[in-house]
Amino acid sequence: MDSTLRDLIELIETPESTAEDFANARLPEAMQAATVHRDEEHMFDGLPFEERDPRRSIHIDEVPVPDPGPNEVLVAVMGSAVNFNNVWTSMFLPAPAFQYLGDFASFNPCNQKHRQDFMIPGSDACGVVVRTGSAVQRWKPGDRVNIFGAVNDWASPEVYHDGVKDPHGRAWGFETNYGAFAQFTTVQQNQLLPKPEHLSWEEAASVFLVATTAYRMLVSDNGARMRQGDNVLIWGACGGLGCFAVQMVLNGGGTPIGIVSNERKAELVRRLGCPNVIVQPREKGHGFLDESGRTLSRQILRLKVRIRKCTGGEDPDIVFEHTGRSTFAASVAVARPGGKIVTCGSTSGYDHVFDNRYLWQPVKSIIGSHGANYYEAMQTARLVGKGHLLPVLSEVYPLAGVADALNCMHDGESVGKLGVLNLAPREGLGIRNRELREAVGEARINVFRRSASEHAQHPQKRPSSSAPGTRLRQRVPQADAGSASRALQCRDVR
Ligand SMILES: NC(=O)c1ccc[n+]([C@@H]2O[C@H](COP(=O)([O-])OP(=O)(O)OC[C@H]3O[C@@H](n4cnc5c(N)ncnc54)[C@H](OP(=O)(O)O)[C@@H]3O)[C@@H](O)[C@H]2O)c1
Known part of the structure; x- marks a missing residue:
């Protein structure tokens, strides 16, 4: 790891660091990211879902760190988590993600940076704001945040009724570029939620996409x-x-x-x-x-x-x-x-x-029901922040191991959530509210973490050489790439 990143991580781990320290911190020009490539979008054509292998389509690349737009922040990503929509991206189903990026770029000039020959997937992350755009008011450098996956177009009248009904609404890291599986990401200010401070980076990162979706489905x-x-x-x-x-x-x-x-x-x-x-x-x-x-x-x-x-x-x-x-x-x-x-x-x-x-x-x-709106996400964050909803993290992978995590989910072998360490050098960092953690209880927070004996009984990470035909079960893509209703259907695959 180069010295710029080391210094930044040290700043993040130092409780006394100020907003000014973060605003002035040196940042690298390039970052590590897990990507899919435009020139490989047809690599799985003709293969059924179960024979598409994420370990072939996901690459670890060095790409430029993106600049935040006026309404955006740049976040140093400490941890992230895998969701099923990322599996779809790695399979180029129901359509290659590059189609969604082109669509997203075309309706707002600010979205142009998303149109690239690489795409970084990932829709759940936790980290620290390191730069803010000129129109950002509520958040400042140094804020410790979770990222909520709904990207809205604030010019759509529907957003003011219910963000989920926004015809231009997109899923971050599925229908937009610069998702969670990178060292840095740019997101809209209205995608930020306060980080639950009794949880580590990887625990906090694992909660929000599914928790906000379940909140809207059941409670809202x-x-x-x-x-x-x-x-x-x-x-x-x-x-x-x-x-x-x-x-x-x-x-x-x-x-x-x-x-x-x-x-x-x-x-x-x-x-x-x-x-x-x-x-x-x-x-x-x-x-x-x-x-x-x-x-x-x-x-x-x-x-x-x-x-x-x-x-x-x-x-x-x-x-x-x-x-x-x-x-x-x-x-x-x-x-x-x-x-x-x-x-x-x-x-x-x-x-x-x-x-x-x-x-x-x-x-x-x-x-x-689909995802959640920002208000519902904030209500969910409130419950998580009070310790009323617990993470269900079962495994943690390094950023370079995202393809293995996706493979595990693709095979139907994952339980609870699979986490990823992005900039966080090891598990268990980022906890500030020890009192609440103690009150909630380590055993409850770690309820899905597997003991060594369970690992031995149910090995999850199969060797890369295992034949695709031996996968445990078949999942059917939710929208056919040739379907006339693709634009509508593809948004159902989060
Ligand atoms: N629209 C949205 O906003 C939104 C948000 C999140 C997720 N989703 C979608 O919801 C689905 C689940 O997401 P997830 O994150 O919970 O995935 P997950 O962690 O993989 O869990 C899905 C569970 O469904 C069960 N399952 C799979 N296929 C099944 C089948 N044919 N019959 C019965 N049970 C089956 C599996 O459990 P068993 O092996 O125990 O049956 C599995 O544990 C995905 O399709 C995802 O794309 C949509």
């Missing part, structure tokens, strides 16, 4: 508005979104019923405090659709019976959906009369089928 007036006593069925309860859904339901006085695909994941979800966990294997014979795509009522009925066993005979008031085609028919059918199915994604395919009689007769509703 824009989502399912969960009430005390509600039974909430949570698909993929051991994944990033699912873990925060479990915590929010418990915090709000509801009863979570988690669904996972194996006993190892069930045990982890129980550790989060979820009293009811259903293991629903994904092998043939356990699905809810037959081979021609029709719903299998008998399988759905079986699931209903298992749910009722957990709830004392009640059906779910809310179903938390992101798994998509393979589960949606069951989600609609098992919700109670008047119940809500809230969905933000379609990991197993976006062309859902379900028996509509289960929707209209019992007057249920389906609620679409």
Whole structure:
């Protein structure tokens, strides 16, 4: 590491450092970043999702440090985290990210810098503001921040109603360049949230994309508005979104019923405090659709019976959906009369089928949800900052290991969240509020960190030479690159 970066990290780790120190700190002209390349955007053409290998498409490059625009800040990124949208970017699905960058650059001259022959993905990060644009008022150099992934166009009237409805809204590090997997990033001032100071850089970085999404889905007036006593069925309860859904339901006085695909994941979800966990294997014979795509009522009925066993005979008031085609028919059918199915994604395919009689007769509703607006993000940050929502970090990778982290998620082997150390030289740095950390408890904060014996039993990082055909399961891209609705669909893949 060169001396400029060493000095900056020392400044960051020194509690007495002032805003002036940061404003005057020397910065490098180039930075390390994980990238995909425009001239490789067709490298996987014709290959199914499971045979696309992020370790082939992700590179570690040196690229220029970007300048912040008037409304932007430059952040020294200490830690970041992997999300499923980054897997899509590394696969060039549903379309190569360079298409989104061109689109983003074209509607505002300030966005021109995003049009490059490289793209840096990543939508969750934590770090320190080191430069501010001329119009930035609320934030100053030295502020310790988390970055929220919604990039809005502040000229869109919709933003003033609900940022999620902004037709020019984009996902940072998915539909924009200069994402989280680099030593520095530029983001809008309205993407900044205060860093929760009882958490380390990598813990704090792992929380926000999924936590803000789950907050809007379950708690916000824009989502399912969960009430005390509600039974909430949570698909993929051991994944990033699912873990925060479990915590929010418990915090709000509801009863979570988690669904996972194996006993190892069930045990982890129980550790989060979820009293009811259903293991629903994904092998043939356990699905809810037959081979021609029709719903299998008998399988759905079986699931209903298992749910009722957990709830004392009640059906779910809310179903938390992101798994998509393979589960949606069951989600609609098992919700109670008047119940809500809230969905933000379609990991197993976006062309859902379900028996509509289960929707209209019992007057249920389906609620679409996407990310969160800035207000919802701030409400989530408040809960995290008070220790009411805990990180679910399971593994931490170096910046040079981003491709391995993406590969682990692509293979469906990840649990909770996978973190990345960007500028942070090691894990466990950046904690300032030791009192709150102690009150929350190390054991609870580290609930998903794996012990050495668990690593030995479930090795996650498979050797790079493993054949792509041996991947554990298949995910279906949520939008077909050739689809006429690409522009709309691609925004559903965060
Ligand atoms: N629109 C938005 O704002 C937004 C935001 C965040 C995420 N998302 C989307 O939501 C999805 C989940 O994100 P995540 O971060 O939670 O991913 P994740 O950490 O990989 O977790 C997803 C979980 O879903 C389960 N799953 C996967 N395929 C399944 C299937 N066919 N049937 C049943 N369960 C399945 C897996 O658990 P088991 O192995 O236990 O089944 C996995 O743990 C992704 O598609 C992502 O793109 C959307």
